[in-house]
Amino acid sequence: MPTMLDVAGLSHRYGGGDQTHTVVDDLAFTVEAGELACIVGPSGCGKSTLLRCVAGLIKPSAGEVRLHGDLIDGVPDDLAVVFQDYSRSLFPWLSVRANVEFPLRWRGLSKAERHRRADEALASVNLPDIGGKYPSQLSGGMQQRVSIARALASEPALLLMDEPFASVDAQTRFELEDLLRRVQRERGSTVLLVTHDIDESVYLSDRVLVLSKSPAKIVADLRVGLPAERDQITTRESAEFVSLRGEVARLLHGGQPATDAEKLAAADLAEADAAEQLADTRSKETL
Numbered sequence: 001m002p003t004m005l006d007v008a009g010l011s012h013r014y015g016g017g018d019q020t021h022t023v024v025d026d027l028a029f030t031v032e033a034g035e036l037a038c039i040v041g042p043s044g045c046g047k048s049t050l051l052r053c054v055a056g057l058i059k060p061s062a063g064e065v066r067l068h069g070d071l072i073d074g075v076p077d078d079l080a081v082v083f084q085d086y087s088r089s090l091f092p093w094l095s096v097r098a099n100v101e102f103p104l105r106w107r108g109l110s111k112a113e114r115h116r117r118a119d120e121a122l123a124s125v126n127l128p129d130i131g132g133k134y135p136s137q138l139s140g141g142m143q144q145r146v147s148i149a150r151a152l153a154s155e156p157a158l159l160l161m162d163e164p165f166a167s168v169d170a171q172t173r174f175e176l177e178d179l180l181r182r183v184q185r186e187r188g189s190t191v192l193l194v195t196h197d198i199d200e201s202v203y204l205s206d207r208v209l210v211l212s213k214s215p216a217k218i219v220a221d222l223r224v225g226l227p228a229e230r231d232q233i234t235t236r237e238s239a240e241f242v243s244l245r246g247e248v249a250r251l252l253h254g255g256q257p258a259t260d261a262e263k264l265a266a267a268d269l270a271e272a273d274a275a276e277q278l279a280d281t282r283s284k285e286t287l
């Protein structure tokens, strides 16, 4: 797969003089085309700052970001961002369809093409019939789906997501995670998603980049070998998921990456635990 995103030597400092505060420190990583990568890190470590540098919303103090080889200097046309706070990302005075079409206005597309793309994006997030409604008439989860549809409608080369499911209830969060995985696979999208939720990072992604406490550095780049078809119950119970989740948690608490022998031992333990739980559930069912 070709490289879609290339981040090299990226550092960012806020303030100046005595007040200088280094938030992101010499980060380097790539994301391949069609990959869904999650960045997970402790609260306040600099995740949003990193994402804003990648989006071209702020200029990094050092280093560079390239999108399909082009240096990012300002927000590129073929990049979309979904933020946590859906209530502030949608325009309340515009209908849902007009919100989704909004970024397409500067693309030189005909009105018919804008309509077609908006309807297709709304259908792909399971909201085919609400184009005429207004954001205030929708639940929080539906509003966030509209934000995702708006990002998809522009067919971005890279979709950035900053804690996109942090403001919805747990059940909606699971639904949105599954929706994101389905849409990402159907469209072959490249996604970089920031979260502080360890389970979410493992469940969603092909790769998890683990950041240290501030100033953020990459402490591990883990490949997630879970099957492409995932579901919220069996995947989260699987030995591999439990082992990866443990590995990310350990790294976030300052541990070193596990050796292969430690990973195997952890997977065996997790598998034994899962088998025990299953046997326990079955014995309760037969009582």
Ligand SMILES: Nc1ncnc2c1ncn2[C@@H]1O[C@H](COP(=O)(O)OP(=O)(O)OP(=O)(O)O)[C@@H](O)[C@H]1O
Residues within 6 Å of the ligand: 014, 015, 023, 041, 042, 043, 044, 045, 046, 047, 048, 049, 050, 196, 214
């Ligand atoms: N515009 C700014 N000016 C000065 N300091 C800032 C600015 N934005 C963020 N910071 C500081 O940079 C640090 C990292 O903030 P950032 O929002 O990037 O972290 P985060 O990992 O996304 O946090 P959280 O997990 O709480 O969302 C924090 O100490 C924050 O106070």
